[in-house]
Amino acid sequence: MSYPQAKQLGRASNCEQDASCTSHAAAIGLPAVTLADAAKRCRWIAVDLGARDFALCLASADSSRLTPCFDSDYPSTMSAARLLGGGIGEHLMRHARQSTAPCWWADDADTAQAFSALAWTSRIEPLARSGRGIAFPVYTDRGQVGLFIFAGPELSPDPQSLHDLHGRCFALFDAVARINATQSREMPSMSRREIECLKLTSRGYTSEEIAKLLKLSVHTANQYLTQTTQKLNAVNRMHAVAKALRLGLID
Amino acid sequence: MIALAARNEQTTVAARLASRSDLTAFFMNLTDEIGADGYMLVAIAQDQERDNLQIIASNWIYDAIQLAGHALIAGLAQGPFASAPGGRPQSLIASQAPGVLGGEEARLLDILGHAEIFALRLHVGRQRLFVLFSAAEAGRIDPTVMPRTQLECCYALSQAPSVLAAATLQDPLSDRERECLFWVSEGKTTDEVALILGVSANTVNSYITHAIQKLSASNRAMAIATAIRSGII
Numbered sequence: 410m411s412y413p414q415a416k417q418l419g420r421a422s423n424c425e426q427d428a429s430c431t432s433h434a435a436a437i438g439l440p441a442v443t444l445a446d447a448a449k450r451c452r453w454i455a456v457d458l459g460a461r462d463f464a465l466c467l468a469s470a471d472s473s474r475l476t477p478c479f480d481s482d483y484p485s486t487m488s489a490a491r492l493l494g495g496g497i498g499e500h501l502m503r504h505a506r507q508s509t510a511p512c513w514w515a516d517d518a519d520t521a522q523a524f525s526a527l528a529w530t531s532r533i534e535p536l537a538r539s540g541r542g543i544a545f546p547v548y549t550d551r552g553q554v555g556l557f558i559f560a561g562p563e564l565s566p567d568p569q570s571l572h573d574l575h576g577r578c579f580a581l582f583d584a585v586a587r588i589n590a591t592q593s594r595e596m597p598s599m600s601r602r603e604i605e606c607l608k609l610t611s612r613g614y615t616s617e618e619i620a621k622l623l624k625l626s627v628h629t630a631n632q633y634l635t636q637t638t639q640k641l642n643a644v645n646r647m648h649a650v651a652k653a654l655r656l657g658l659i660d
Numbered sequence: 661m662i663a664l665a666a667r668n669e670q671t672t673v674a675a676r677l678a679s680r681s682d683l684t685a686f687f688m689n690l691t692d693e694i695g696a697d698g699y700m701l702v703a704i705a706q707d708q709e710r711d712n713l714q715i716i717a718s719n720w721i722y723d724a725i726q727l728a729g730h731a732l733i734a735g736l737a738q739g740p741f742a743s744a745p746g747g748r749p750q751s752l753i754a755s756q757a758p759g760v761l762g763g764e765e766a767r768l769l770d771i772l773g774h775a776e777i778f779a780l781r782l783h784v785g786r787q788r789l790f791v792l793f794s795a796a797e798a799g800r801i802d803p804t805v806m807p808r809t810q811l812e813c814c815y816a817l818s819q820a821p822s823v824l825a826a827a828t829l830q831d832p833l834s835d836r837e838r839e840c841l842f843w844v845s846e847g848k849t850t851d852e853v854a855l856i857l858g859v860s861a862n863t864v865n866s867y868i869t870h871a872i873q874k875l876s877a878s879n880r881a882m883a884i885a886t887a888i889r890s891g892i893i
Contacts, residue, residue, distance in 0.1 A: 575811050
């Protein structure tokens with residue numbers, strides 16, 4: 410799809426839903442939202458759910474830990490720390506690795522009764538009493554994993570709009586991942602050749618094969634790869650490939 | 661529209677998908693509800709030269725799969741029209757997309773009864789899958805129900821990890837192999853990984869060699885790339 414076509418599409422579709430607009434804006438190359446914007450958008454989702462607190466947490470690269478990205482106390486991350494207490498963080502991380510379905514927790518039987526009417530969702534049992542909450546796992550194409558957490562005594566998700574809210578979380582996460590990617594990309598931009606070499610390396614080609622394919626000398630191919638390694642601030646080629654994939658420089 | 665109304669009434673607590681036939685039943689129902697004729701659920705693994713397509717479930721006729729070919733199907737699933745969850749799915753109408761499809765390919769899809777196609781990207785836990793819904797006539801599928809359908813597919817498939825694992829051989833690595841590969845992807849050398857994990861360098865090398873074989877990669881860099889792409893590390 411060319412840029413003018415995409416722009417047309419963006420204009421044609423009536424942007425009522427703010428979150429899907431964001432993904433549209435990002436898709437056609439307009440500047441992504443800032444983190445403050447993202448926190449604000451998340452607050453609107455929280456309002457629709459009747460939640461008092463919310464947080465977006467990002468999974469570490471080996472998906473063992475959750476780190477807060479922003480929450481209802483933006484710019485501090487106090488409530489995220491509170492939400493992840495009581496062993497909920499570990500539960501959520503384990504859940505998000507396997508399942509995209511939302512999961513919830515509740516202390517009292519009435520709430521649990523009401524929440525169990527939500528199709529496809531599952532219940533987690535925190536170690537400590539932690540009120541009621543619901544978490545939506547989100548993912549990007551580049552393999553980042555995150556969790557939107559909503560909690561509060563008034564939380565009352567509507568079974569009909571759950572898909573819709575989850576969709577908005579996905580779109581928002583995509584925007585946030587883009588902000589993070591542009592922020593961590595302070596290094597000088599890569600040349601086309603460097604990206605090409607890196608891409609071929611990630612597909613299993615050796616320097617000799619790359620040299621043959623791109624009609625370069627082996628030294629030049631190696632030189633390109635050394636440059637990418639330096640630019641990405643990586644210690645070796647394997648590290649550079651991993652970093653480039655996670656940053657979305659190659660796919 | 662009738663299908664949509666029926667769908668809204670149905671706020672049932674969805675059943676668990678325990679077997680392959682449950683999976684098929686789920687997709688047949690869904691296909692019917694949204695007014696589509698065909699569905700195809702695929703996983704795509706990237707190889708040195710091309711995309712390896714793995715069809716997990718589908719009601720396309722055998723001929724359609726053979727004629728269209730894996731490359732074309734993989735192209736449709738990953739193409740610019742495929743939308744991620746939270747996006748606005750756009751349909752690909754075979755006869756009106758000369759830029760995306762060649763004339764012959766468009767004609768082929770038309771003949772095979774896939775005139776209009778919706779391609780949706782799915783995230784099932786850390787695993788990425790793609791689903792195609794198609795109708796014989798353009799305009800039969802209601803685009804406004806697609807975002808909901810997309811998440812419904814993600815949720816349903818999340819309930820069927822054993823069925824999916826059997827179909828895609830996802831995450832074939834042992835914990836130790838995955839751990840080694842992760843540290844290598846963080847730029848650690850064999851000796852450093854050995855120190856981190858408290859085993860000998862030879863053991864680390866053998867873990868990594870196994871991982872490379874299991875991922876059918878040709879070297880460490882490719883094994884890491886494959887593992888990251890499929891969400892293993």
